[in-house]
Ligand code: COA
């Protein structure tokens with residue numbers, strides 16, 4: 388069993404039955420079922436019911452089912468938490484987290500579910516390490532739109548304006564060994580823009596990207612998976628290192644670059660990730676052809 392891939396995490400408003408149904412056939416690694424900002428105040432109660440019903444009906448296969456509730460400080464938070472505690476889901480996503488205390492408060496209401504934290508307030512960025520270290524926390528989803536709003540930032544293509552926050556979140560996540568998912572790309576019809584932002588997120592170290600539209604799924608799945616070239620290089624590095632080791636040396640050279648044990652660890656991680664993705668995709672294909 389390999390670590391689970393989180394290349395693509397698609398938001399779906401809990402109030403849209405058609406979209407909730409469509410997600411049963413989309414090749415996403417995770418679904419972020421939303422009761423928060425994608426749902427209007429007037430629809431909050433029905434969204435809770437619709438979502439509970441759809442999750443109960445099942446059919447989401449291997450996709451990780453994560454429900455985003457409203458913050459516990461809002462008028463909907465407590466009822467959302469009570470509803471999620473009864474839902475057929477894998478985790479609960481808490482927005483507007485400011486520190487580990489917010490996570491702790493949620494675990495009192497849903498003690499059986501892992502927690503994911505939206506990293507989207509200026510305060511939480513300073514607390515990234517402590518939030519990630521909370522034993523209930525399994526992953527971060529960075530909320531770049533809320534961060535930009537609270538920072539009063541005008542974010543351009545390279546996201547330099549958000550870089551400190553993105554990296555603080557990643558540092559916190561990696562220090563605790565939890566999953567880190569990058570923020571959304573708003574212009575869902577701009578495929579080239581999405582590609583470059585996915586590559587940037589991947590190169591920074593994110594596990595995947597949060598998405599808002601089905602058209603974004605294929606791009607994220609491709610970019611956050613190891614490429615054929617990366618897999619081939621990893622195999623050559625491992626082979627070269629093993630050969631060097633057998634000859635009593637601690638360092639090998641591949642393509643003019645040194646390969647030490649730490650590079651071999653990265654190469655093995657690349658192969659493990661590729662294998663996990665193959666396994667997951669094969670399972671999804673089997674489910675589709677079985678008509679489930
Ligand atoms: N998840 C699953 N299916 C989705 C979807 C989503 N996020 N967004 C759209 N779809 C479906 C539609 O239901 C439609 O399916 P159909 O052809 O079976 O009817 C199909 O994909 C095409 O949708 P399209 O007409 O291109 O989009 P739209 O105008 O209906 O919706 C958005 C556009 C942006 C409003 C919509 O994608 C959305 O609500 N995204 C999520 C927003 C969100 O959750 N935000 C909170 C976090 S930032």
Ligand code: MG
Nearest residue numbers: 482507530533
């Ligand atoms: Mg938000």
